[in-house]
Amino acid sequence: MWQPALQSGPKPLYERLVLAMAQDIKTGQLAPGAKLPPQRDLAFRLGVSVGSVTRAYAEAERRGLLSAHVGRGSFVRGALPAVPDVPTIERDSVTGQSRSGLIDLRCNTPPPVPLMAELNAALAALMGRNALDPAVHYVQGEGLPHVRAAGAQWIARHYGLDFSAGNLIQCNGGQHAIALVFSSFCAPGDTVLCESSTFYGARMAAAHLGLKLRGVPMDDEGLLPEAVDRAAAETGSRLLFTLPTLHNPTTRTMSEQRRQQIAAVAKARDLLILEDDAYYAYSQKPRQIVSYAPERTLYLASLSKGVCPGFRLAFLALPPDLPRERLMQGIRALGYCPPALGALVFSQWVAEGRIDTIGQSIQVEAATRWNQSHAVLGDLVARPGAMYSPHAWIPMSALDAERVTARLFRAGVEITPPDASGVSPQADTGLRLCLGASVNRGELDRALAIIKEVITGHGSADRDGII
Numbered sequence: 001m002w003q004p005a006l007q008s009g010p011k012p013l014y015e016r017l018v019l020a021m022a023q024d025i026k027t028g029q030l031a032p033g034a035k036l037p038p039q040r041d042l043a044f045r046l047g048v049s050v051g052s053v054t055r056a057y058a059e060a061e062r063r064g065l066l067s068a069h070v071g072r073g074s075f076v077r078g079a080l081p082a083v084p085d086v087p088t089i090e091r092d093s094v095t096g097q098s099r100s101g102l103i104d105l106r107c108n109t110p111p112p113v114p115l116m117a118e119l120n121a122a123l124a125a126l127m128g129r130n131a132l133d134p135a136v137h138y139v140q141g142e143g144l145p146h147v148r149a150a151g152a153q154w155i156a157r158h159y160g161l162d163f164s165a166g167n168l169i170q171c172n173g174g175q176h177a178i179a180l181v182f183s184s185f186c187a188p189g190d191t192v193l194c195e196s197s198t199f200y201g202a203r204m205a206a207a208h209l210g211l212k213l214r215g216v217p218m219d220d221e222g223l224l225p226e227a228v229d230r231a232a233a234e235t236g237s238r239l240l241f242t243l244p245t246l247h248n249p250t251t252r253t254m255s256e257q258r259r260q261q262i263a264a265v266a267k268a269r270d271l272l273i274l275e276d277d278a279y280y281a282y283s284q285k286p287r288q289i290v291s292y293a294p295e296r297t298l299y300l301a302s303l304s305k306g307v308c309p310g311f312r313l314a315f316l317a318l319p320p321d322l323p324r325e326r327l328m329q330g331i332r333a334l335g336y337c338p339p340a341l342g343a344l345v346f347s348q349w350v351a352e353g354r355i356d357t358i359g360q361s362i363q364v365e366a367a368t369r370w371n372q373s374h375a376v377l378g379d380l381v382a383r384p385g386a387m388y389s390p391h392a393w394i395p396m397s398a399l400d401a402e403r404v405t406a407r408l409f410r411a412g413v414e415i416t417p418p419d420a421s422g423v424s425p426q427a428d429t430g431l432r433l434c435l436g437a438s439v440n441r442g443e444l445d446r447a448l449a450i451i452k453e454v455i456t457g458h459g460s461a462d463r464d465g466i467i
Contacts, residue, residue: 064124143170253385
């Protein structure tokens with residue numbers, strides 16, 4: 001029977017037991033496939049409580065060290081190769097700043113939280129069930145059925161929407177979903193309606209496909225219904241792309257009444273709606289447009305902004321009676337089939353409930369960073385349409401935005417180019433700060449201090465030495 005050598009120290013007993021197990025696996029004393037002693041027997045031999053051993057076994061399984069089978073016992077899986085929990089950008093080991101010397105706030109990602117333990121645990125669980133095989137094969141174009149079922153469960157829990165798995169398409173991230181819809185329902189030269197400032201990825205997709213974007217004026221709640229109606233009449237457009245919750249880049253959020261009005265215009269003008277709800281997890285309100293126009297709304301929920309961008313996983317919910325063949329052709333043309341590995345890990349996280357704790361930790365970090373930005377920048381930052389947002393918006397004229405961006409770059413902070421999102425001359429102008437892009441809060445604090453100095457102090461530091 002395995003007899004671990006427990007080290008003394010301040011750590012809880014169960015954690016010391018897990019460390020002993022990991023060490024014995026590493027040295028070969030516990031070989032892969034070896035059966036561990038029953039929890040009650042090990043507790044008796046060590047002179048400790050059964051509860052401590054039970055907790056240690058559970059934690060070891062979470063870390064991917066063992067697999068438990070009811071009626072058979074617990075078996076050593078062997079240590080998975082360690083995946084370092086470090087940012088992908090090469091950074092100085094002391095300051096955390098990128099090797100380029102710039103603090104990069106351009107990429108709108110969820111704030112970094114440790115995910116490697118959860119990733120290792122999910123991979124170990126999938127290996128233990130021999131469930132990784134789809135990761136090395138082509139899968140059907142709509143995605144794996146059990147992944148789409150997990151997607152429907154995740155959307156129901158976190159978005160409050162009830163979609164059947166059969167009406168979901170697994171996409172290679174939100175960008176793929178946008179390009180898929182644009183290419184499937186528009187022909188070159190057609191016009192897509194959108195907010196006057198919109199997601200840069202939508203601009204890229206439209207330009208690549210030879211489509212025109214018509215920017216529709218906004219107010220503090222987002223799209224103006226009468227402006228959507230007028231633009232649809234003038235252009236003959238049949239597709240509206242919108243980000244109604246924490247709009248990117250302005251952080252505005254449509255009220256429930258505004259969403260109902262937009263749905264009514266879409267019905268009257270026979271518009272399809274692509275509702276990109278990338279930031280709904282940060283708001284949880286109000287009800288989505290798809291609730292008011294389910295027969296004509298394609299609903300997009302992506303993991304990129306609220307869970308893990310590296311998975312390249314999004315779900316596109318289709319109206320039940322929407323013809324699918326054109327979309328299926330698009331899937332085959334644009335990627336043939338979705339990648340499976342990240343989707344398999346996602347489905348494991350959903351099954352185990354880890355997706356909930358991961359999402360909660362991201363929300364906590366996002367709220368902390370938003371409060372941090374507001375504490376430094378105050379009223380320079382526009383109040384978002386929710387309690388907090390993963391990106392902040394600083395309204396200012398186009399000329400001032402260009403000047404401040406250049407001064408920030410010289411001072412060591414890189415932000416989204418001000419002209420990245422504008423679609424029409426009526427577009428709101430300003431600066432978008434991606435609060436999740438910093439590797440840690442200390443780096444973000446330094447960036448915010450520089451931003452405040454450049455805006456309020458007119459960037460005097462970058463003029464030193466001029467005579």
